[in-house]
Amino acid sequence: MSKIILTGDRPTGRLHVGHYVGSLRRRVELQNSGMFDKIYIMIADAQALTDNAENPEKVRQNIVEVALDYLSCGLDPAKSTLFIQSQLPELCELSFYYMNLVTVSRLQRNPTVKAEIQMRNFEASIPVGFFTYPISQAADITAFKATTVPVGEDQLPMIEQTKEIVRKFNSVYGDTLVEPEVLLPDNKACLRLPGIDGKAKMSKSLNNCIYLSDTEEDVRKKVMSMFTDPNHLQVSDPGRVEGNPVFIYLDAFCKDDMFAEYLPDYANLDELKAHYTRGGLGDVKVKKFLNNVLQEELAPIRARRKEWEKQIPAVYDILKEGSRVAREAASQTLDDVKKSMKINYFEDNALITEQAQKYQNV
Ligand code: TRP
Numbered sequence: 001m002s003k004i005i006l007t008g009d010r011p012t013g014r015l016h017v018g019h020y021v022g023s024l025r026r027r028v029e030l031q032n033s034g035m036f037d038k039i040y041i042m043i044a045d046a047q048a049l050t051d052n053a054e055n056p057e058k059v060r061q062n063i064v065e066v067a068l069d070y071l072s073c074g075l076d077p078a079k080s081t082l083f084i085q086s087q088l089p090e091l092c093e094l095s096f097y098y099m100n101l102v103t104v105s106r107l108q109r110n111p112t113v114k115a116e117i118q119m120r121n122f123e124a125s126i127p128v129g130f131f132t133y134p135i136s137q138a139a140d141i142t143a144f145k146a147t148t149v150p151v152g153e154d155q156l157p158m159i160e161q162t163k164e165i166v167r168k169f170n171s172v173y174g175d176t177l178v179e180p181e182v183l184l185p186d187n188k189a190c191l192r193l194p195g196i197d198g199k200a201k202m203s204k205s206l207n208n209c210i211y212l213s214d215t216e217e218d219v220r221k222k223v224m225s226m227f228t229d230p231n232h233l234q235v236s237d238p239g240r241v242e243g244n245p246v247f248i249y250l251d252a253f254c255k256d257d258m259f260a261e262y263l264p265d266y267a268n269l270d271e272l273k274a275h276y277t278r279g280g281l282g283d284v285k286v287k288k289f290l291n292n293v294l295q296e297e298l299a300p301i302r303a304r305r306k307e308w309e310k311q312i313p314a315v316y317d318i319l320k321e322g323s324r325v326a327r328e329a330a331s332q333t334l335d336d337v338k339k340s341m342k343i344n345y346f347e348d349n350a351l352i353t354e355q356a357q358k359y360q361n362v
Contacts, residue, residue, distance in 0.1 A: 002037035004038045007042070014069060017193060017252075024070075024073050027075060031080050032074075036148070038329075049086075074301075085140065092139075098138055134158050145177070155182070166178065166179045176336050195208025212302075226290075235282040247276070262293070
């Protein structure tokens, strides 16, 4: 069986380092591993509209931002198909048929939907489109017969819902769709990188993100303002590394060889943590190190972005061509689905003959 990746992001803002360690970095590795037959990366504008219906301009503006972030991280249009969700009407058609296979109560139990309803104060006024977006996400994934979905932990319930829809579809209509596997980051710190204020989630509205497109100076300022252990007041005080954003970021980003370069008094992160825990290591020193670590990872991304920013029409061309290629794949799956559901009437000669015989006009 071919190995196929499908994943994507909502274009509601520039991508941040949480997206990067949670999924983006992995996607680039998977792309370059050569282990996958097809890789589809989707800008989920239609999904973004499910809770931004009154703000379409935000979505419209951010499509190119997300595309620039993708390209600058190293997603390569020669190896991965980058496309825009709304340009594939087949996804809507698939969603429409899948809707018959999912109950309202099952959607209400979807933990991501539940949490988002709370976060957005939707309560009873939840838009139907938003409520049903897990179904549309199942369409996104299954349209490409994706086997592998590299995403952050928050997307787990979506993949679970997709698997259920696949199993239900296949049991009702016969083997047609492929059950996807989720691929989570292997490092715990990458599962959910906190904001620089220590809040569990990085979010634009909380103003606690480090963006991939931030300048060197922005990154430095944000790192130096990061929350640490609130009880670590004096350098000599023992500090806590658990739940300490600065150390969580180091867990996500730092490699041993970076110590030799930027902090040669320590061989690795364990030694640095031990000193911090013991007392005698100041926050500023750790933050300066984190800044160097982050800058090393972000500098090449920033440089590639600068290049792509000079070729915006070419970026749209990449998305256009990607959308064309992706649409062909989705259209093939839709044909398979319609055939399994036996709603491909005009290609179904047996049906035509059967009906003709019933009326004895053959
Ligand atoms: N829900 C994802 C997010 O909020 C975006 C997305 C839409 C997606 N469809 C998808 C991710 C299919 C993986 C697979 O970022």
